[in-house]
Amino acid sequence: MNNVTPFTRTELLKLIAVTTLTQVSKLSLKAGNTADDVVGAALEADYTRQGAYNAIRAAGHRTRKERSDKGQTLRLKINKLVEQSKALQAKLGEIPVK
Secondary structure (H helix, E strand, O other): OOOOOOOOHHHHHHHHHHOOHHHHHHHHHHHOOOHHHHHHHHHHOOOOHHHHHHHHHHOOOOOOOOOOOOOHHHHHHHHHHHHHHHHHHHHHHHOOOO
16 A cells, blocks of 8 residues: 655755755645644745745646535525515515506
8 A cells, every 4th residue: 555644844944955845845735734724844944825826726736625516605695685575576566556
């Protein structure tokens, strides 16, 4: 089996000194390190937080959580408003004009 263990902080710092932060991010995320581990090592190696997160995103890793409902909430709200407007139109059609 392929037992991959996450890199230690020391190993991450050695890798950062040798190659680009994007490559380190790609390797360490595949190895099982978290984005916070990579950012912590990058900050210790005098990178900015923004630069570290840019490298993580460039490595193809999403740093923000994706919406779990995939737009269902908005669709439900729109459908509810459509139903309300249909109900109001039906009520307006029932009111006699004086």
